[in-house]
């Protein structure tokens with residue numbers, strides 16, 4: 001395999017190996033934090049408030065830093081994601097939610113300029129270790145991207161692609177079954193069941209997004225990463241996807257990026273608030289929305305930032 | 307009070323914008339017209355000069371397969387029998403008052419030298435013909451053909467034209483007896499090259515070109531595609547990649563004759579491959595088209611949206627699966643188009659072939675990759691060099707055929723692009 005990433009070149013041993021240039025925004029943030037007396041920030045070294053740990057951790061990120069060239073996009077973020085938990089990542093545009101999400105199944109490997117350092121473990125196993133093939137990782141940690149990106153193939157083939165390459169179905173009947181149930185769970189089956197052979201790219205934006213969700217759940221991943229899965233959906237489809245998340249959360253862990261506070265409040269148990277690459281606060285959903293610990297979180301959820 | 311609204315400002319500039327558009331539009335139209343005009347003149351002269359070559363004059367003769375001539379001692383020897391005498395005698399029978407030796411020779415020259423071979427082939431096919439008389443259309447000599455096509459001026463002084471007054475008179479008599487007609491010139495497509503224009507055909511050159519392009523496509527498509535895939539999808543993007551890119555782009559611009567020299571020194575002199583063979587020509591043309599194919603393929607691969615790759619990677623596809631399941635099918639029309647364009651460039655190349663000896667006078671139609679051969683553009687070059695008027699029209703005809711093939715290939719490229727193009 002010629003998977004290359006800077007991670008392969010340097011051991012994933014925390015950020016100690018690199019000394020990135022300090023971005024300009026850093027000082028502004030520290031000042032903003034310093035305004036609040038109970039802030040736990042001290043001289044640029046930043047600590048997440050709330051509880052980033054959880055009881056039954058399954059996917060664990062520790063001291064993760066991401067650089068896009070000279071752009072320090074994720075700054076020393078630690079976050080534990082529990083088994084069968086839905087956690088929402090919120091924060092203003094450009095704060096690094098997508099970047100962090102993509103670290104969790106090594107999608108950043110394919111970005112030339114991205115350098116990821118730190119420790120990320122799935123069920124105790126270092127996902128950036130050389131012995132772990134990203135192919136296996138991504139079959140276990142599925143992702144739904146921010147922009148719908150169906151393959152220019154039929155609807156059926158879109159959903160069947162994952163099961164096919166991983167050999168999840170023994171025969172055609174089983175594959176049919178997987179495709180149908182995945183579409184059903186993504187709330188798309190009703191609309192497309194008569195035209196499974198039509199190209200997936202011919203669907204509407206919202207339908208495409210649900211097709212991508214169906215495609216991801218078809219491989220039955222243990223963790224599902226969703227990057228604004230409902231940004232192109234109407235309220236009905238959104239409700240369906242949220243139902244799906246509830247249902248999936250019975251078995252799987254879900255990390256969802258969302259710009260909708262209501263959605264975060266509805267679906268997640270915990271909420272992580274990102275700001276300019278820092279993980280500012282992690283707390284129970286109730287706490288975050290009713291009584292945020294950090295001033296930046298409060299500003300964001302009350303609409304003063306973002 | 308001056309109106310300062312956006313509407314007023316926009317309207318103020320509107321006249322200037324319209325004028326610019328008009329100027330640009332007329333300049334574009336002028337340029338297109340000039341281009342079309344040149345093309346029209348080119349095609350017009352080409353067809354005017356070349357179309358007559360697709361017709362060929364034939365003379366009706368009564369071939370008498372006389373046993374006295376063919377088998378004077380009772381035994382017919384296909385190899386040594388005097389078949390040439392058969393059509394000559396047939397012609398002489400039509401003009402009984404021609405007696406002198408020099409006149410008879412002039413009369414003989416009305417028919418193509420192939421007339422004797424035709425007689426022999428007939429006997430070979432059907433030995434029963436011996437002793438019988440058969441009416442056959444045999445090709446006229448190229449001078450007669452030229453006269454009948456009006457390419458020879460009858461008014462000019464006799465010594466300045468390739469056909470004598472007497473010959474003209476005989477031809478006219480044959481014409482009035484309805485013993486001359488024009489037929490489709492099959493020889494042009496079934497024969498190899500010849501010193502006699504009426505026997506010269508492009509079959510040898512066509513087959514040479516065909517074998518050459520076969521070698522070229524078999525080599526350059528897979529190598530070019532593999533190189534493009536490697537460079538786009540797998541190779542690290544560093545200064546080496548940049549260097550390779552610059553070099554490939556440069557190679558595409560290297561004059562083709564340089565590739566010919568390279569082929570001569572490597573394939574012919576060093577690897578001792580046969581000179582003048584389509585194999586070597588194909589190798590050289592493969593070198594020539596590789597950069598074109600690599601550049602076109604890379605562009606096609608680049609045009610595949612990265613989101614498709616991400617989608618597949620996100621589902622756990624390996625890099626190879628991403629390439630073969632998603633990138634390649636989407637890039638294929640572009641890659642094939644590039645290949646066809648490269649091939650049509652290879653089909654039209656002559657300079658590198660001159661260097662590796664594919665410029666020889668070759669009568670036999672090549673039967674394989676290592677037989678000596680020429681190619682269509684080289685054949686055109688050879689014929690264009692011949693002094694006979696009859697070769698001039700064949701040159702144009704060969705150009706028409708070459709252009710026909712180029713048109714066909716480019717049309718295929720367009721159809722592939724239209725058919726297989728997918729939207730995303």
Ligand SMILES: Nc1ncnc2c1ncn2[C@@H]1O[C@H](COP(=O)(O)OP(=O)(O)OP(=O)(O)O)[C@@H](O)[C@H]1O
Pocket residue numbers: 068071073091092093094095096097098099100111113146
């Ligand atoms: N492929 C990339 N190459 C370089 N920089 C990038 C790339 N992707 C993101 N960035 C940078 O990283 C930072 C975080 O981007 P990211 O996409 O993670 O934000 P986000 O929180 O998902 O924003 P949004 O809510 O708008 O999707 C931004 O400053 C962005 O410019």
Ligand SMILES: [Mg+2]
Pocket residue numbers: 097098099146227
């Ligand atoms: Mg994002």
